[in-house]
Amino acid sequence: MLDKRRPVFLNLLQIRMPATAMASILHRFSGVLLFFALPGFIYLLQLSLNSERGFDSIAGLFDSLVIRVLVIGLLWSLIHHFFAGIRFLLLDVEAGISKTTARATARLVTFGSLLITIVIVGVCL
Amino acid sequence: MKGVTTGLNAWLLQRLTAVYLLLFMVAMPVTLFVLDIDSYAEWKNVMAVPVMAMTWVLFFACMIGHAWVGIRDVIIDYVHAFRMRLVILALLAFWLISLLIWVMQVLLLGSGGIA
Numbered sequence: 005m006l007d008k009r010r011p012v013f014l015n016l017l018q019i020r021m022p023a024t025a026m027a028s029i030l031h032r033f034s035g036v037l038l039f040f041a042l043p044g045f046i047y048l049l050q051l052s053l054n055s056e057r058g059f060d061s062i063a064g065l066f067d068s069l070v071i072r073v074l075v076i077g078l079l080w081s082l083i084h085h086f087f088a089g090i091r092f093l094l095l096d097v098e099a100g101i102s103k104t105t106a107r108a109t110a111r112l113v114t115f116g117s118l119l120i121t122i123v124i125v126g127v128c129l
Numbered sequence: 130m131k132g133v134t135t136g137l138n139a140w141l142l143q144r145l146t147a148v149y150l151l152l153f154m155v156a157m158p159v160t161l162f163v164l165d166i167d168s169y170a171e172w173k174n175v176m177a178v179p180v181m182a183m184t185w186v187l188f189f190a191c192m193i194g195h196a197w198v199g200i201r202d203v204i205i206d207y208v209h210a211f212r213m214r215l216v217i218l219a220l221l222a223f224w225l226i227s228l229l230i231w232v233m234q235v236l237l238l239g240s241g242g243i244a
Contacts, residue, residue, distance in 0.1 A: 014206060035199045042196065042228055046189075050235040052169075053176060059169035086154060089147055096144065 027110035031088040034081035041078050076125055083124075084117040143198040146191035153188045182236055189232045193225045 013019070016029060051058040065071050091113050094100055100109050166172050175181055200221055208214040 032199075032203065035196075036203060039196050039200055042192070046228060046232045046235065049232070052172060053235060056169040059172060082154075086151065090151065093144065093147060093151075 023107050023110040023114065027088050027091065027113050030084055030114060031092070034085040034088075037078065037081040038085060041074075041081075076121070079124060080117065080121040083120050084113070087113045087117050139198045139201070142194055146195040146198075149187065149191045150195060153184065153191075157184070157188070176236070185236050186233065189229060189236070193229045197221070197225055 019025075021029065048062060052062055053059075066075070091100070091109050094109075095106070100106055161175075164171075164175060166175060176185070201218060204214060204217050204221065208217055
């Protein structure tokens with residue numbers, strides 16, 4: 005088991021995070037959100053495939069403000085997880101691992117994902 | 130639980146599934162956009178094409194494997210009591226396997242019990 009004397013400090017609210025840490029924790033946060041959304045997504049797939057009525061009812065779901073907010077949050081989660089994931093895969097093969105590049109790509113991922121989400125939401129609304 | 134669920138193998142599973150998920154997330158929206166589906170009948174027919182169904186089956190298989198490693202990592206970071214950790218990991222495994230069975234029913238049998 006773990007060495008109990010090892011210092012462990014994981015209180016995210018008290019840690020001041022550089023851009024790379026921010027991209028990383030948002031990757032985890034968005035992943036957890038997507039995990040919780042999985043049954044919802046499967047349910048939508050089932051609804052769309054099982055009957056014509058179900059298929060047609062999906063568009064109506066977006067009338068609800070709660071659903072809209074949820075979908076926007078999940079859209080951001082997916083976009084951030086997608087781009088931050090690509091960044092991590094590149095880091096795995098040692099692409100962009102210098103401190104300056106890693107920080108720049110972390111900022112690009114964090115702000116780029118937010119921007120893309122806002123643009124998509126703006127176009128769709 | 131040894132094998133593809135722990136250690137370096139888990140790390141590798143997370144990366145390999147990630148690559149498939151990335152490719153799917155690009156290719157599937159583009160495919161559906163090009164096919165321009167606007168009715169239930171079209172959607173149903175498209176999803177009945179074997180290649181399409183298998184692409185989705187593999188997507189969810191990868192998704193469940195990917196979620197296993199990711200959520201497992203979070204649990205390991207925050208749940209330190211060994212027994213509690215084991216119980217939560219077991220619940221997670223049960224939950225993910227249930228979701229996988231459910232979505233396979235939806236994709237392959239055209240049903241999923243409810244609705």
